[in-house]
Amino acid sequence: MKKAVIFDLDGVLVHTDRLHYTAWKELTGRLGIPFGQTVYRRLRGISRMDSLDIVLEAVPRDFSPEEKAALAAEKNEAYLALAAGLGPRDVAEDVRRALRGLRERGLLLAVGSSSRNAKYILERTGLAPCFDAVADGTMVTRAKPDPEVFLKAAALLGVSPGQALVVEDAAAGIKAARDGGFTAVAFGGDAVESLLAEHRVGTLTELLDLV
Ligand code: XGP
Secondary structure (H helix, E strand, O other): OOOEEEEOOEOOOEOHHHHHHHHHHHHHHHHOOOOOHHHHHHHOOOOHHHHHHHHHHHOOOOOOHHHHHHHHHHHHHHHHHHHOOOOHHHOOHHHHHHHHHHHHOOOEEEEEOOOOOHHHHHHHOOOHHHOOEEEOOOOOOOOOOOOHHHHHHHHHHOOOHHHEEEEEOOHHHHHHHHHOOOEEEEEOOOHHHHHHOOEEEOOHHHHHHOO
């Protein structure tokens, strides 16, 4: 019997993955760096600075820490401008039903996200009160695929990894979940993510059959 479910945020609870894509696209467009879904797939689930390092692989020169900080800040400003338009209407009915059902079954609920904007997004969408704990990119030293953020979420909930499901749409997150000793559930995604996870769901309400 599981006691808790830990959710990734971007692309699982809210479609902020699309906004991250657009913000990276704006930055790379200004810099004249090629950027599309193939590169973006590698950014899913990982931290802002790790994402930037991947984006800058296409540029044949080194960037100073100050230049990188400025580029990361530019991307984040673009992201926050897009995220300012988010509201409770951006939470799918499937997400609401799943969270309600899990809560009714007595499960503890947490968010485990690499994003440093996770709490802001949870507030904007009205999802914050649905969770017992939030572990995000501001609270860890090693981002996914390291398990630290999920271990932090489990510790905040007071459960062991074996007692929790982790719901993820990205390969980095599924690896983090598995390496941390959690049961990984792939949400959506493609064959690669699905193969790495113990379970696969197409909708979050399907989680109610797994707990
Ligand atoms: P933050 C974001 C990254 O910028 C983005 O590339 C990742 O896909 C996303 O986290 C994964 O959740 O981090 O800039 O919101 O801190």
